[in-house]
Amino acid sequence: MPTVAPDQPGIYGSVTLWGRISTSKNWMDSRTKSRGGSLRPIWISELGWSTCTAGESDCYASTSGAALADAADPLDWRLTLGPSASGSYVAEAALSDVSTQALVGVGEDAQASYLVRAHGIALALGISHLNWLQLEDKFDGSARNFWEETAMLRTVAQGYARKQAATAYETLTAQLGNAAYRGAGPLHGYKHVNNGSAPTARFNLRFASDDARIIDLIWRNSGAETISMPLEPGYAVEVISRDGARLPFQIVNGGARFSIGGAPVYMVQSKPPKLTLNPATELAAVMAPADPALPFTVRIANEGSGQLTWQAQSSVGWATVSPTAGQARSGSIELRMQATQLKPGVYRGALKLTTSLGNREVPLRLVVMEKPYRLYVPLVGVP
Secondary structure (H helix, E strand, C coil): CCCCCCCCCCCEHHHCHHHHHHHHHHHHHHHHHHHCCCCCCCEEEEECCCCCCCCCCCCCCCCCCCCCCCCCCCCHHHHHCCHHHCCCCCCCCCCCCCCHHHHCCCCHHHHHHHHHHHHHHHHHCCCCEEEECCCCCCCCCCCCCHHHHHCCECCHHHCCCECHHHHHHHHHHHHHCCEEEEEECCCCCCCCCCCCECCCCEEEEEEEECCCEEEEEEEECCCCEEEEEECCCCCEEEEECCCCCEECCEEECCEEEEEECCCCEEEEEECCCCEEEECCCCEEEEECCCCCCEEEEEEEEECCCCCEEEEEEECCCCEEEECCEEEECEEEEEEEECCCCCCCEEEEEEEEEEECCEEEEEEEEEEECCCCCCCCCCCCCCC
């Protein structure tokens, strides 16, 4: 799609990215129903927009001049589009339905916005893998053609400097890399029509991350407006630009009010972080010196949004901890008490936890007896 947005209003619906993916999915669904088996995942192997401009010698901008020559295949110029392919161009200007001027690139700002919009649409329609064409030009500028400037990075001579698309991609993966599509958001207004013109509309795609965040990806495929997005009670909110900057917003009548346009924004709602331990009360045991080590499991978790980092250690030698550190939404710590070489008596200590959400201690108590008296009772379970 070198000359239009992935959701370009006014073009035929089946030609938009939404339409192309829908057509592929419908084809796969029909074949699966008729032939059996499970649905195959759909991958997009190449998608990208060139940032070539009419003033660059390696971009195809006109049918005039010596760049056009006879070719065995009259469509070769559509694929190569560069002076290095001289002999592959053909003077197609006589064909009234061919606009070679339209094959100038889209500009770096548009490239970055189309990247995010395309990925959002693909995720919403269940695409499991999308390759962007390309991170950096594999010919490093030597091929001198239209497609080399789909790269997110400039050439080695330019120090592989970032284009806006690289920053937009980094922000995209930071916000949606561990998130799953949950459906249209409350302000979604796009309605796909395959056999008709794509409408001017607002897109609101909602995702949920595995660290309890709600992420709304929002943009317009034409124009700009100020919106008010409903908020979840008790959640913190921030609005993030396509390129990762925090944007201003206002809270009005239970909604976040901010502006949107062609550059997608992320509205992120997060639950307040909350450290929980289970059990959080004293761990106690009665043991004889010859008894085997007695294990206890302490579960540690952040019940809010975000990751949790922690370190654990025992304050006494008769209790050991494994693992001693972790980073996750939740995890388990095994503490083992051992009475070997201890004299009869009562011993006390603590499981000490240092976490990104504060420090906690779980009391430990070990009663050592030469011969503990244990009473075993039957356990009856009713299904």
